[in-house]
Amino acid sequence: SSSKYKIFHQQNLMPSKKLPSVLIIGVKKGGTRALLEFLRIHPDIRAAGSEVHFFDRHYNKGLYWYRHRMPPTLDGQITMEKTPSYFITQDAPKRVYHMNSKTKLIIVVRDPVTRSISDYTQVKSKRPNLPKFEIRAFINGTNIVDTNWAPLKIGIYSKYLDNWLKYFPLSQLLIVSGERLIADPVIEITRVQDFIGIKRVISEKHFYFNTTKGFPCLMKSEHRAIPHCLGKTKGRSHPHIDPDVIERLRNFYRPFNHRFYQLTGINFGWA
Numbered sequence: 001s002s003s004k005y006k007i008f009h010q011q012n013l014m015p016s017k018k019l020p021s022v023l024i025i026g027v028k029k030g031g032t033r034a035l036l037e038f039l040r041i042h043p044d045i046r047a048a049g050s051e052v053h054f055f056d057r058h059y060n061k062g063l064y065w066y067r068h069r070m071p072p073t074l075d076g077q078i079t080m081e082k083t084p085s086y087f088i089t090q091d092a093p094k095r096v097y098h099m100n101s102k103t104k105l106i107i108v109v110r111d112p113v114t115r116s117i118s119d120y121t122q123v124k125s126k127r128p129n130l131p132k133f134e135i136r137a138f139i140n141g142t143n144i145v146d147t148n149w150a151p152l153k154i155g156i157y158s159k160y161l162d163n164w165l166k167y168f169p170l171s172q173l174l175i176v177s178g179e180r181l182i183a184d185p186v187i188e189i190t191r192v193q194d195f196i197g198i199k200r201v202i203s204e205k206h207f208y209f210n211t212t213k214g215f216p217c218l219m220k221s222e223h224r225a226i227p228h229c230l231g232k233t234k235g236r237s238h239p240h241i242d243p244d245v246i247e248r249l250r251n252f253y254r255p256f257n258h259r260f261y262q263l264t265g266i267n268f269g270w271a
């Protein structure tokens, strides 16, 4: 009957696709997949499965296109998406602001030196004849750090954060420690749940530490009822890098790291 329909409609028991109100915007290799997979355990969270790349690659397709990339949600459920390249996209802050100035932004950061090696390891797995990290990191034959090389450029977090802070107050950003997401996932996931404003549902009982993999893994998730870890491409072993090169990169990042600690009010302790 029509009255039945009315109630059904008013309470919005019909799932529908909505624009995201929370975004994981970066950083690449920071632990963004782990964070999203952990969050998906929560019954009030629905997230797009793969990276949508709306605010960087597909912006010209418009918000209607974007909304239709989202999973259907019920009233009270939060729509999310993660695309780590948003963090370094010049126009992304303005574009996200234009969609919804109240969008909550999450950034998972990690020691930029380790992050660069992680990034390199990923590129190398697809292009085996890539030069050694120690060679590629510097402008040919010099000791000048090649800041145009993406694996190194992305680690200058303070530069990109400055760009986001032109549009969003710090209170609308949550910076997650990628290191702590591995060492103590519950602490970080609790901060994230509080920031989003959802009940603390994800807890100790959802995790176990897989000693073979050396990473926290899930007892169950949105789509799998059995214990499992993230895929083989998450938590790869890194090549050994010349300690002198590591030292030079640490020196390079130090001032940017300190500026990042100042901007965020958090000392990540990356040395």
Ligand code: A3P
Residues within 6 Å of the ligand: 027, 028, 029, 030, 031, 032, 033, 034, 084, 117, 118, 119, 121, 178, 181, 182, 215, 216, 217, 229, 230, 233, 234, 235, 236, 237
């Ligand atoms: P490595 O493979 O270099 O160790 P992203 O998903 O943003 O690309 O980040 C990948 C990184 O997530 C991995 O980099 C790994 O260190 C980190 N990570 C954090 N928690 C993890 C987990 N529970 N399982 C696997 N990798 C995890």
